[in-house]
Amino acid sequence: MSATASHLREPLVTGGNPQLGDITDAIVAPMENKPSGLWWAAFIPAVTLFVAGFTTIGYQISEGIGTWGLNKTVGWGWDITNFVWWVGIGHAGTAISAILFLFRQKWRTAINRSAEAMTILAVICAALYPLIHMGRPWFGAWWFAPLPNMRGPLWVNFRSPLLWDFFAISTYFSISCVFWYFGLIPDLATFRDRTNKKLKKTIYGILSFGWTGSNRDWSHYEIVYTILAALAAPLVLSVHTIVSMDFATSVIPGWHTTIFPPYFVAGALFSGFAMVLTLLIIARKTQKLEHIITIGHIDNMAKVVLATGMLVGLAYSTEFLIGWYSGSNYEGFIFFSSRMKGPYAWAYWTMISCNVISPQIFWYGPMRRNLVVVFIMSIFVNIGMWFERFVIIVTSLNRDYLPSSWSRYSPTWVEVMEYLGTIGFFFTAYLLFVRFLPTVSIAEVKMVASWAQKDAHGSHHHAASGAAAAGLNPVPASPKEEVHHG
Amino acid sequence: MASAAHAETAATSDVRPFFVGTFREEHQILEVTTEARESGLPIHDCYTPYPVHGLDGAMGLKRSWIPYASFAFGCFGFFLAFSLQTHTQFVDFDWVPIWKGWPIIIGGKPFLPWPAFVPVFFELTVLCTGHLTVLTYLIYRRILPGMKPKIHIDGVTDDRFALALDPSAEGFDEEKARALFAKYGVVDVLTVEGKA
Numbered sequence: 297m298s299a300t301a302s303h304l305r306e307p308l309v310t311g312g313n314p315q316l317g318d319i320t321d322a323i324v325a326p327m328e329n330k331p332s333g334l335w336w337a338a339f340i341p342a343v344t345l346f347v348a349g350f351t352t353i354g355y356q357i358s359e360g361i362g363t364w365g366l367n368k369t370v371g372w373g374w375d376i377t378n379f380v381w382w383v384g385i386g387h388a389g390t391a392i393s394a395i396l397f398l399f400r401q402k403w404r405t406a407i408n409r410s411a412e413a414m415t416i417l418a419v420i421c422a423a424l425y426p427l428i429h430m431g432r433p434w435f436g437a438w439w440f441a442p443l444p445n446m447r448g449p450l451w452v453n454f455r456s457p458l459l460w461d462f463f464a465i466s467t468y469f470s471i472s473c474v475f476w477y478f479g480l481i482p483d484l485a486t487f488r489d490r491t492n493k494k495l496k497k498t499i500y501g502i503l504s505f506g507w508t509g510s511n512r513d514w515s516h517y518e519i520v521y522t523i524l525a526a527l528a529a530p531l532v533l534s535v536h537t538i539v540s541m542d543f544a545t546s547v548i549p550g551w552h553t554t555i556f557p558p559y560f561v562a563g564a565l566f567s568g569f570a571m572v573l574t575l576l577i578i579a580r581k582t583q584k585l586e587h588i589i590t591i592g593h594i595d596n597m598a599k600v601v602l603a604t605g606m607l608v609g610l611a612y613s614t615e616f617l618i619g620w621y622s623g624s625n626y627e628g629f630i631f632f633s634s635r636m637k638g639p640y641a642w643a644y645w646t647m648i649s650c651n652v653i654s655p656q657i658f659w660y661g662p663m664r665r666n667l668v669v670v671f672i673m674s675i676f677v678n679i680g681m682w683f684e685r686f687v688i689i690v691t692s693l694n695r696d697y698l699p700s701s702w703s704r705y706s707p708t709w710v711e712v713m714e715y716l717g718t719i720g721f722f723f724t725a726y727l728l729f730v731r732f733l734p735t736v737s738i739a740e741v742k743m744v745a746s747w748a749q750k751d752a753h754g755s756h757h758h759a760a761s762g763a764a765a766a767g768l769n770p771v772p773a774s775p776k777e778e779v780h781h782g
Numbered sequence: 783m784a785s786a787a788h789a790e791t792a793a794t795s796d797v798r799p800f801f802v803g804t805f806r807e808e809h810q811i812l813e814v815t816t817e818a819r820e821s822g823l824p825i826h827d828c829y830t831p832y833p834v835h836g837l838d839g840a841m842g843l844k845r846s847w848i849p850y851a852s853f854a855f856g857c858f859g860f861f862l863a864f865s866l867q868t869h870t871q872f873v874d875f876d877w878v879p880i881w882k883g884w885p886i887i888i889g890g891k892p893f894l895p896w897p898a899f900v901p902v903f904f905e906l907t908v909l910c911t912g913h914l915t916v917l918t919y920l921i922y923r924r925i926l927p928g929m930k931p932k933i934h935i936d937g938v939t940d941d942r943f944a945l946a947l948d949p950s951a952e953g954f955d956e957e958k959a960r961a962l963f964a965k966y967g968v969v970d971v972l973t974v975e976g977k978a
Contacts, residue, residue: 316831316941442870451870455888460901467909474916481925486831486939505920506929509938511828513923515838519846520919527908538901739832 308402309588309745316742319588323736324487326583331731334582342723349717353428356710361431363710369703370693374711375429376542378718380685381567382422383465383539384560385678387532388568389415390472393479394528397521403596405740406589410579411572412476413729418571419469420725421718426461428714457541464538468531475524481507482517483734536564543688550630550692553618559611563681566604566651569597570677577671579730588736591665598664601677605655608684612652626697635691639704643683644691650680800826800946801956802935802972803963808834811943814966815840823959824951826978829938848922852915859910860903867899933976942969946976 309319331339356363366373389411396404427433438445440462442452452459485507488500507513540560543551553559573594580589619631635644654676657663664670695702729735805811811828815837818825825841828834838845872885872893885893920926935944947959963971 320831320940442866450886453886453888454867454871454902455891455895455898457901460905463902463905467905471908471912474912478916482832482939485931489934489936489939501930502928505925505927506931507925507939508931508933509829509831509935510932511830511834511837511841512843513925514830514833515843516846516848516919516923518833519848520915523849523852523915524912527912530904531908534901534904541901743832 308406308590308592309741314587314745316745319741319745320486320490320738322585322588323483323734323738323741324490326730327487327732327734328491332582335727335731338723339727342720342727345716345720346724347720349714349720352710352713352717353424356428356714357431357433361429363708365706365708365711367703367705369696369701370690370705372689372693373705374686374707374715375425377682377685377689378715379422379425380539380560380689381682382418382425382718383536384564384567384681384685385571386415386418386422386468386472386568387536387561387564388572389413389418390468390475390528390532391565391568392572393475394525394532397525398529402744403593405744406585406593406736407572407576407597408740409476409479409737410575410726410730410735411568412472412479413726413733413735414571414575415472415568416469416476417722417725417729419465419472421722423465423469424718426458457538457545460538461542464535468535471524471528471531475528478521478524479737479740480733481505482509483738485509486738487734533561536560548692548696549624549626550615550635550688552627553615555611555614555618559608559614562604562607562611563684566601566608567677567681569600569604570674570681573597573601573670573674574678575726577667577674579735583730583735585736588741591667594667594670595661595664598658598670598673601673602655602658605651605677609652612648630692630695634695635687638691638695640687640691640694644687647680647683647687650676651684654680796977797975798950798978799973799975800933801949801954801959802944802946802970802974803959803968804935804937804942804944804970804972805967806942806969807967808943810966811945812836812840814945814962814968817966818945818947818959818962821958821962822953823955823962824948824953826946826948826951829933829935829942829944829946831939831941831943834943848915848919851918852911855914855918856907856911858914859907862910863899863903863906866906867902868894932978933974935972935974946974949973 314322364373364375366375389408392404392411393408396408427436430436430439437443440452440459454460481504484500484504488497488504491497491500537557537560540556544553544556546552576589576597577594580586616631619628622628635641638644654673657669657673690705694705803814805814808830811830811834815825815828819840819842828837828841830837924932933946935946936942938944945963947954949956960971
């Protein structure tokens with residue numbers, strides 16, 4: 297065993313040589329201390345938006361979806377734009393957890409927990425839109441789920457991508473929840489054993505399922521975790537594939553393309569990683585976790601943003617190529633007239649500048665390590681990806697085959713408030729998460745920290761065992777006997 | 783003291799004392815466990831803050847059987863998706879009330895378009911495998927909401943690694959165990975009561 301590894305790779309946990317107890321202390325600190333002023337400063341506006349947005353949803357359901365700006369030509373607007381945007385954001389969490397886990401990317405350990413929480417919250421926001429788009433969502437169960445009914449029974453149509461979506465998103469949501477909670481169990485036990493407050497001990501005692509740290513439990517646990525990762529990795533890809541099929545299986549120019557599944561998956565990872573960056577750049581600062589979520593992690597995520605941004609750029613140009621090469625007038629019209637120069641050209645060019653041009657700055661290493669630049673870029677990508685969905689949906693719909701039915705679309709205040717409401721919900725729930733649950737996987741960070749120590753003191757392992765064998769213990773043995781009642 | 787605790791609890795329940803040594807470092811727990819097993823001391827379990835690689839081998843644990851169960855759950859999920867889709871879209875089983883189908887003619891397309899059924903095959907397979915695998919694990923290891931920990935050893939969910947020997951098992955020798963613990967730099971030697 298040599299010390300070379302530490303020279304080749306940045307340490308995953310910085311700040312000298314943190315002991316295992318220090319890692320617990322750092323991650324658990326926000327759960328033990330009172331929230332800071334900064335936390336309240338974020339929480340109060342988030343709750344306000346949340347309440348205002350959900351009140352608007354109540355208004356929309358009582359009045360009907362006529363309160364939205366949709367019309368006969370543009371039947372999908374902000375609702376589906378926001379749906380796809382949120383689902384896309386919800387992709388990074390499980391991608392980080394599952395795909396990076398299977399590829400043995402150890403840097404995931406510092407960021408996977410909060411990315412998974414982000415996934416769950418984003419999917420809740422996304423799922424809200426199809427629900428409220430139904431107008432009378434209490435009938436939705438029969439439109440989505442294959443439930444026995446009194447009309448024959450008349451079943452849902454399994455040939456429809458909208459129904460595949462129902463299965464994909466509900467599976468993704470529930471598997472993500474299980475994956476997230478399964479990873480939390482050992483960390484909840486850490487907090488249970490640590491806290492002195494009676495109420496907290498009881499609550500975390502219930503939540504930690506009686507975890508003891510037994511290696512017989514760990515042995516199966518790791519296998520089950522790997523199985524979950526192996527299931528979740530293709531699941532991530534399937535979800536946005538199926539979301540893209542909502543468009544791709546139609547015959548609308550600009551939607552009817554076979555590259556949609558990989559294009560949407562790349563876009564989803566792109567926007568998801570951007571949102572993870574937005575949240576973690578703030579969280580690592582306010583929670584004092586800079587030595588665990590290091591600048592190296594930010595650098596890695598910026599590289600993923602660059603790579604997926606280039607994939608998205610490639611998809612945009614492929615669409616143009618096919619618009620020209622296919623010789624289809626309608627396809628060509630959508631891309632060369634409607635998107636580039638049409639009434640929504642401003643949205644199209646916003647998308648191109650945010651998603652394709654600006655991420656190129658990440659080719660330059662110091663920019664990936666400049667937190668201000670990365671933060672601004674992550675916001676740009678969030679905006680750009682929102683516009684991508686808006687452009688796809690609205691520019692394909694607003695000018696259809698019959699010029700007499702061409703129309704324009706702009707959202708009403710109801711749609712704007714509902715969108716802000718989902719953002720409010722997202723941040724409210726995320727802030728509660730950072731307050732009450734360990735935001736970084738304590739057990740997994742300890743594991744990578746221990747490897748880092750082994751790498752750094754390559755010969756330590758053998759030296760210690762040699763010393764032990766010779767009876768020269770590095771740790772003074774002071775055995776004492778007690779009886780614990782467990 | 784340990785024997786007193788033993789006598790007190792043995793009659794009443796399955797709670798019994800374990801002879802525990804705690805350590806500060808990962809390599810210590812690996813080495814002490816390996817040697818304990820080689821020298822025939824009865825290992826009850828190890829307790830660690832994170833999964834220590836190599837400890838399964840040191841304890842002599844077999845590879846988990848749960849993946850076989852997962853495969854069965856996956857087959858069940860696939861079967862569920864297959865029967866759900868074919869029965870509701872294609873087959874009309876009048877004699878099963880809940881499965882009564884209503885084949886719909888959609889543009890004269892086939893009633894059994896299997897490629898269109900693939901997404902739901904996949905999703906339900908994943909859904910059943912994931913949930914049932916975790917449930918199997920949690921029930922098998924008795925890790926369930928509100929369960930009390932079977933044993934509590936200070937620090938093992940934080941920064942300690944513990945080896946628990948079973949004093950009631952054959953081959954247990956307290957002096958030998960103490961000497962072994964000391965050899966690998968034990969921090970505390972405790973007798974902790976817990977459920978087997």
